Every structure is written in structure tokens, then in C-alpha cells.
Amino acid sequence: DTAPFVMALAHASGREPVVLGKPAPAFFNAALARLGVDASEACMVGDDIRTDVGAAQDVGIRGILVRTGKFRPDDLGSGIEPAAVLSGIGDLPASLRAGHITQFR
Template sequence: MAQKPEPLQKVEGLLIDVGGVLYQGDEAIEGSAEALALLRERHIPFRLLTNTTRTARARLAEKLHRFGFDVAEEEIVTPASVAGAILARDGAKPHLLVHPDLLPDCPEEAARPDAVLMGDAGEHFTFEAMNRAFNVLIEGGRLYALGRNRFFRGDKGFELDAGPFVAALEYAAEVEAVLIGKPARDFFLTAAKELGLMPERIAMVGDDVEGDVEGAIAAGLPGVLVKTGKFREADEARAKKGGAHVAASLHSLVEEMT
């Protein structure tokens, strides 16, 4: 068996980003379904860790099934799936500024909110929606962000993610968002805990050098950048400088691990 690259020698499990690593637009990335099958065959545990805040876990699992991935809803960890516990911990009653498709995974909208829970609402980021959220915040409400990624690559090219809209409300209401999704440290550690391994034994695999790779490394996990999805050539040097491993794809990474 070939010697594993040094950053992978102690890795026994994976957290795997979804968009840009497993699929792109309306099709699976070549070799990605086979990569998950190899992980199962070789008893390497994993969780799918995604910042997507437009799609509920059940719908995401259905989409992955259509693309040929054998995954269960319980193997997917999203900011919305952990948001309820965080809001309950803080005693926060939320106004929801999220995409309607995400509502099944979200806590209930409060009649008298004292916080805003915000995700990628897409075309629902209207002036009226932003202004309603602003009014909760300007009255002293806290802002919770499911994610603050700047952009992602959709089937029609690059698209704005939640981050620019979170920044707009932070600026307008003079507040700082509490981040729930990547690159929040607790989000990586919550998912890592499900695998029953120490964080340093679990690598985070993603196409976003900032949100996936650098965020994971800051949380104590090894980071792996793949050259698919939103990857751009300048990202490779940045990732390596920060101590990350770089692989051509998820399939290539799994082959290197085994």
C-alpha cells in the first residue's frame, strides 16, 4: 500500500462538504458517488457537512439519491439542523429570514421575536423581508446567521450567498451576528462528535478555502481542499500555506487515504 501523504496519516474519518464536492449544479461530480461507496466499504466514517441554507435535510437527501449517492438524512449536518438547540440554549425567540424550503428544519417563528435567524433566502431577500428583520434588530434583537459564505457556484454560474445580506443587517443595526454554520468552531466540533473520533483524526473536505478548510483548521481539524466546485487556482497556495492538503477531487482524496 502506498504511503499516505503526511497530512492524512492520522485521519480516520471525514467531514465532507456537499455542493462543489459531491455535486455541481444538476449533476454529480465525477467519482464522488464512488468515493462515498469506498468509504463505506473501508469502514471510514463520515458526515456530510454543508452550509446550504436553502434546502432541508430531507430534500437534500432526496437530491443526493437522484444523483446516485447512498446517504441517509441523519448523515447530513446543516446549520438549520442544529439551530434550534443553539437558540434554546440562549433563550432566543426567532423571527425567521430563511428560504421557505428550509422551514422544516428550523425552529418555529415566534409571535414576539427577540432575535433574527437568517439563512440564504435567495430570491426572498426582498426589501420588505430585510426591513422586517432590521426592525427586530434595531429594537435590541440578536442576529443569528446560519452561514455567511460570500458566494457559491450554482447551475447558472456564481451566486450571492447569505454573507453579503448578513453584513448588510450587521451594518444597518450595528450588531454582530452569532454564526451557527461554517466556519464556526462549534459547528465543526458538533459534527465531529457524531463520528466518535477526536477532531484531529477527522479531516474536513471542501471546495471553499475560507469557510471549509481554514475554518476547520482553526477548530483543530485537518483541512483538505479539493479542486472542484468554486475552487480557483489562487486557492491552492493559500490552502497549503495554512497547512491544508490539496486533492484533485473527493475520489482522488479517498484513493490517497487508502
């Protein structure tokens, strides 16, 4: 847990902390702002259908699901429809080059 560390920094700096994390929209919006891109230009690649793919899609980012880590086959019936489902992150460049991932779904 990082709460004690965050509170110590807040006290030392005299500033109010802003804690960002998935699946909060502020997390994704902060990343977009930092990168200087629109949500329509971004992709979120992750292994969690809800906190990676679904949360990204909630702010207009294409969510791409990989079949690694937390992925479970029943994730595909969750009602969240990824822009693509890949075996792993290594498949992303070829999928982009082939035009398989072009629009938000």
C-alpha cells in the same frame, strides 16, 4: 433565508434556536461530538480554502482542498496550507490508502 422558519419553530417549541454553520467552530465541534471522534481523527474535504479548510484547521481537523466548485488556483497562496490538495473527492480513498493524508499540517 431560513430565519422565519427557524423563528416559527422556536415559537412553537418554546425553545431557543441554536444556529450552526461554517465557518463557526461550533459547527465543526458539534459534528465531532455527534460522530464521537476527536478532531485529530477527522478530515474536512471542501472546495473553499477559508470556510472549509481553514475553518476546519482552526479546530484541529485536517483540511483537504479539492480542485472543484469554488476552488481557484490562487487559493493555494492564501496562507492556509491544506493537508492535501486533490483533483476531486473521488481521489480521497486512494490518497488515504496510499498514506498521503496522515497528519495535520
